[in-house]
Amino acid sequence: MEFFDNHKKLFTAAALFFVGLTVLVAIAPAIHNQNSNASLPGAAELSPDAARGKAIFVANGCVACHTQQVRNVDMDKIWGSRxxxxxxxxxxxxxxxxxxxxxLMGTERTGPDLTDVGNRQPSKDWNLVHLFNPRIVVKESVMPAYSWLFTVKKSxxxxxVVVNVPPGYLxxxxxxxxxxxxxxxxxxxLRSLKQVKLPDGMPPPGFLYKKEAAKTEGKQPAVAGGQQLFTANCQSCHQANGEGLPGAFPPLKGSPVVLGDNLETYVGIIMNGYDARAEYGVMPPVGTNMDFTENEVAALINYERSSWGNNGKQVTPEEIKKIMDFVKLKPADK
Known part of the structure; x- marks a missing residue:
């Protein structure tokens, strides 16, 4: 009983018990996890600019709407490759x-998941336009405009860094x-957020609970697959109607590149990107970033050539394969 009557012994014992329990339950497991787990080979640290951007991302509560985690369900394939x-x-x-x-893993997706957005949407021009006013590129967006991150200068x-904003939004x-x-x-x-490829020989986790196949509304399977690729990778810039955005992104409807016979240029733009016209934003190498196969490139071309009133010649994966081997490491024509 003397122990319980001596406040010095009592509080000393309680403090030691608390410290010991904290070390055992919290600190030791954390150190073990830190020493036992490492980032994937090839994972790059944030650049100083990206680290400052992360602080701005946190300060503006972006995590409230955007997660940064791809779950192992099939619907999340649109956000990451694994x-x-x-x-x-x-x-x-x-x-x-x-x-x-x-x-910043988040808990909901009022906006899309950002795990691999650096690969899905690497265009600096698109991201700046989207921040200035999301409705410019996605009419249905509920994201607030971050126009206070920009200024308007006459000269x-x-x-x-001038942002190509279409007329009517100033x-x-x-x-x-x-x-x-x-x-x-x-x-x-945002551009630094990229999924790192797994080491060779390491199988990626599978996606579970497959979605039902999308209805193709009478379109050929290749064209229907191209529509899904276009929606996931191209629509945010070139728009669902194929008309692009004046002063920001070029139209595909009636485009001489889309309807022309120069497949080398067409495939080169898809795989290697394009930056030849000052009035439009730079197109990133979408095909290379997303590891498009000849089947996917052919499906995408066939969709663009048969949509919005376009009536171009359909292509086959075999002829696209020959061109891809030639243009894969060759920059797109300027």
Missing amino acids: PSLAADYADIHRTDFWRNTAT PDSSD KGKEGKVVATRDALYLVAY
């Missing part, structure tokens, strides 16, 4: 000594939309 692994988050560091950092400096202001440093930092972070 389900997320613990190793994808192994290189997340503390903000500083006193503060932990959010993993931009040579060092300014609310009476005159001049050019210029991205601030914070906007560029945020885009740098």
